[in-house]
Amino acid sequence: MAASYPPAPWQMHGQLWGSLFRVRPGDHPDRAPGVYGVALVDYEEPSPLTYGELLVARAVREPVRAVTITDIWVDSEASMLGGRELWAIPKGLAEFDLSTRTSGPVHHATWTVTREQRPVCSAWFADLSQAAPRLPFRGRTYAEEITAALTGSSRSLPCRGSWSFDAAGPLGWLHGKRSLASFRMRDFQMSFG
Helix, strand or coil: CCCCCCCCCEEEEEEEEEEEEEECCCCCCCCCCEEEEEEEEEEECCCCCCEEEEEEEEEECCCCCEEEEEEEEECCHHHHHHHHHHHCCCCEECEEEEEEEEECCEEEEEEEEEECCEEEEEEEEEECHHHCCEEEEEEEEEECCEEEEEEEEEEEEECEEEEEECCCCCCHHHCCCCCCEEEEEEEEEEEEC
């Protein structure tokens, strides 16, 4: 693979829709119990790379307070290589389809994600984030002893969301689970890394 990626930090812009899911002790032997965030992201111009992304993350306290990304796919080879080489984020490749529409003040988004022509998940969201004030956020990711800082701002609000995870897909451990809450981060601007 010869795709090139920009140096850190990446100055990213775009749209994010996400939900929280609980994994209880004993639910899945290969998953630590706790709350997992699942997000779909559309990175837009003027980001140095534009692409779709599906990620699953959970909070960790040791060895640092951060989120660790457990599963992640993008539709950009350059993003995949940059994520792996700069921050040890285990990005893979997938295909994304996003359609959006606005009805009055309500924004609707529908996503489907496939990997090697097999379904991973689909999701639907409705939000009023257009009316949200812009608020700052900050955090960090941690993977294989590499910490990456993220800071930025977005117009964020809770939203309605619904997910369907393919039982035989890589996120089959979330199949049938109902989200605890959903949210939208509209027009985010973020420095990552």
